[in-house]
Amino acid sequence: MPAAPVVRLIGVRKTYSMGDQNLAALDGVDLTLEAGEFVAIMGPSGSGKSTLMHVIGLLDRIDSGRYLFEGQDVALLDADQLADVRSRRLGFVFQSYNLLPRTTAIENVELPMVYAGVTDQERRRRALQALEIVGVPEMAQHVSNQMSGGQQQRVAIARALVNDPSLILADEPTGALDTKSSEEIMRLFARLNAEHGMTILLVTHEPDVGRKAKRVVEFRDGKIVRDLPVGEAFRGAAAG
Amino acid sequence: MRLKALVRLAWEAIVRNRVRSLLTMLGMIIGVGAVVITISIGVGARAAISAQITGLGSNLLIVIPGSVNLNGVQTGTGAASTLTPDDGLAIVKLYHVAAVSPLVGLHTQAIAGSNNWYTGIAGVAPSYTYIREWHMASGRFFTDADEASSAKVCVLGQTVIENLFPDGDSPLGKTVLVHNVPFTVIGTLARRGQSASGQDQDDTILIPFTASMQRVTGTTFVNVILVSADDGKYIPFVQNEIFGLLRQRHRITGAMQDDFDIRNLQDIANAAASSATTMELLLAGVAVVSLLVGGIGIMNIMLVSVSERTREIGLRIAVGARSSSILLQFLIEAVVLSGVGGLIGVLLGVIGSGAVAIFGHWPMAIPIGGMLLAFGFAMLTGVFFGYYPASKAAHLNPIEALRFE
Numbered sequence: 001m002p003a004a005p006v007v008r009l010i011g012v013r014k015t016y017s018m019g020d021q022n023l024a025a026l027d028g029v030d031l032t033l034e035a036g037e038f039v040a041i042m043g044p045s046g047s048g049k050s051t052l053m054h055v056i057g058l059l060d061r062i063d064s065g066r067y068l069f070e071g072q073d074v075a076l077l078d079a080d081q082l083a084d085v086r087s088r089r090l091g092f093v094f095q096s097y098n099l100l101p102r103t104t105a106i107e108n109v110e111l112p113m114v115y116a117g118v119t120d121q122e123r124r125r126r127a128l129q130a131l132e133i134v135g136v137p138e139m140a141q142h143v144s145n146q147m148s149g150g151q152q153q154r155v156a157i158a159r160a161l162v163n164d165p166s167l168i169l170a171d172e173p174t175g176a177l178d179t180k181s182s183e184e185i186m187r188l189f190a191r192l193n194a195e196h197g198m199t200i201l202l203v204t205h206e207p208d209v210g211r212k213a214k215r216v217v218e219f220r221d222g223k224i225v226r227d228l229p230v231g232e233a234f235r236g237a238a239a240g
Numbered sequence: 241m242r243l244k245a246l247v248r249l250a251w252e253a254i255v256r257n258r259v260r261s262l263l264t265m266l267g268m269i270i271g272v273g274a275v276v277i278t279i280s281i282g283v284g285a286r287a288a289i290s291a292q293i294t295g296l297g298s299n300l301l302i303v304i305p306g307s308v309n310l311n312g313v314q315t316g317t318g319a320a321s322t323l324t325p326d327d328g329l330a331i332v333k334l335y336h337v338a339a340v341s342p343l344v345g346l347h348t349q350a351i352a353g354s355n356n357w358y359t360g361i362a363g364v365a366p367s368y369t370y371i372r373e374w375h376m377a378s379g380r381f382f383t384d385a386d387e388a389s390s391a392k393v394c395v396l397g398q399t400v401i402e403n404l405f406p407d408g409d410s411p412l413g414k415t416v417l418v419h420n421v422p423f424t425v426i427g428t429l430a431r432r433g434q435s436a437s438g439q440d441q442d443d444t445i446l447i448p449f450t451a452s453m454q455r456v457t458g459t460t461f462v463n464v465i466l467v468s469a470d471d472g473k474y475i476p477f478v479q480n481e482i483f484g485l486l487r488q489r490h491r492i493t494g495a496m497q498d499d500f501d502i503r504n505l506q507d508i509a510n511a512a513a514s515s516a517t518t519m520e521l522l523l524a525g526v527a528v529v530s531l532l533v534g535g536i537g538i539m540n541i542m543l544v545s546v547s548e549r550t551r552e553i554g555l556r557i558a559v560g561a562r563s564s565s566i567l568l569q570f571l572i573e574a575v576v577l578s579g580v581g582g583l584i585g586v587l588l589g590v591i592g593s594g595a596v597a598i599f600g601h602w603p604m605a606i607p608i609g610g611m612l613l614a615f616g617f618a619m620l621t622g623v624f625f626g627y628y629p630a631s632k633a634a635h636l637n638p639i640e641a642l643r644f645e
Binding site: 054057059060080083084085086088090094098100102111112114115159 | 552563564565
C-alpha cells in the first residue's frame, strides 16, 4: 500500500469577512503534496498563499472542503491533537526568523522538542546535530542579536527540522535577507530536500526563489492558476 | 512540558526584568510582612499581658493617691500624700478582702560592709509576699510582731544580694545600712526576673512599712495600698467598697474630686489587650489591602508581559505548545512572582516582629503557622490574579500573534 500523501486538500475554502464583504482567501483549492517534494507557492500578495500556509500548518481551520494530513482528516482532531501534530510532524520557517530573544541558538532549536517531550540529553544531542546540518554548529551558544540574518534563518531552519517532521513550511524565508544569504538559504533547502528527503513547501513572491524549487504552484485570488514542474513553469522567462 | 522546566522559564523571565519584578512584588512583600508582624504582635502582646497579670499577683487592686488641687495647682496622679496606713487597716475589714499591704517606697544607697548599691527600698506589710505571690529563697519574711515594733529587719532581692554580698556568702544575719539605719537581713526572696515592663524585680530591699516610715522616710503617708480580693469575681465589689470607704474616711462628698484612684489589674489588662487588638486589626487591614493591591500589580505586569511576548507565544503555539502549556507557563510565572514576594515578606516580617518585640518589651514570637498562612495566601493571590493574563496568552490566535509587532 503506497504511503498517503503528506498533504491532500480537496475543494478547500476559507473566507474572511472584512466589514460587510466576504473575502475568499481560498476558493476551492485542490492540492496534493507527496513525500519528498519541494514545492514553491507563488503569487501576488493577497492571492491567498499565506492563508494556504496557515491552513496546511494547522494554525487555521478551513470553512469547507477536506484536508488530509498524512491521510488523517484534520477536522476530526481537537486543539491539543493539532498541537501535537505541529510539534512532531511539522516545521515552520518564518520570514522574520522568530527566534526567542535573549535565548541561545541551541535553546531555540530545542524548543519544539520541549513540547514534544524529548529528554534533556536527547534534546541537546539532536539540537547540535540539526545545527550541524544547517552549517552553523559554532553558533550554538550565541543569542540571536549576535548573529547575522542568514545565520538566524539557518538556526530557525534547524529548529524546523529538529523533530524530523514530514513537512517543512517556509513562509517567505528569504524575504528579509540580502541576495547572497538568500541564495545560501535556498541551497540549504535544496540540499535538505535532496540529501535528507525533506518535504518542503515554501511561499514566495520572488521568481528567483521559486526557481530553486522542483514544482511551482501559482495562486491568484484564492485559486490555483498554474501547477507545473519548475522547468515548465519558468520556460520562456528563464532569460529574463 | 515538565514543571521544573516551567519554573525555570518563569524564573528567567522574572530575572530578566529585575527592577520591574521587584516593584511588582512590593505589594506582596508588604502584605505578607504585615500579616506576619500582625500575628507576632498578637501573640507577643497577649503573652506580655498574661505575664503582667501573673507577675503582679492575682485578684489585685491598687489604690493610689489621686490628683489634688493645691491652691489652684493640679498635681499629678500618685503625687499626693493622702493615703495612710490607717486607710489600709480599714480596708482589711471589708468583705472579700483577703490581704492588704501598704507600700512606702524610696530609692537610695544601701551599704553592706565595703559594698554599696543604689536600689529601691520598699516598706511593706507581712502580707506582701502573699499578695504578690512571691516566695522566699532562704530565711523568713517579717511578721506582725516585726511590723508592730518597727523592727530593723530586711529581706533582700537576688540582684541586691549579688551586689552587696558579691563573694557568695549567705547574707542572713548580716547588716545592711539604709540611710545610716542598720537593718538585719532575715531572709532572701526567690528570683523573679524582669517585670512585663522590663524592670528588674529582684533589685529591691523589703522592710516593714512601719520601720520605713519611722526610721527611714519619716513620713506619715504611704505611696500605694495593695489590696487582694479573696476571689477574682469579687474584684468589682471590693473596688466599689474601697471607693465608698475612702470617700467617707477622706470626707469627700457629692461632686468633690476623689483624692485617690483605684486601679483594677483586669482593667489594665483589658486596656492593653484592646490596644493590641486595635493594632492587630489595623495591620490586618493593611495586610489585606496590600495583598489585594499586590495581586492587581501582578495581574497588571503579567498582562504587560503577555503583550510584550505576543510573538513568542505565537511561535510556541506554532512549534507545538498546547494551550495548557502556555497557560501553565504564565500562571507559574505569576505564582513564582508572588511566591518570591511572599518569601521576602516573611523574612521582613520576622525582622519586623523582632523590632516590635524589642520596642514593646515582650518575648519575640515567630508564628510558623502564621507565616505559612501568609505565604500560602500570597501564592493563592498569584494564582487568582495570574489566571486572567495566562488564559489570555493561552487563547491568542497564533497567526495574529506571529504578525504582532
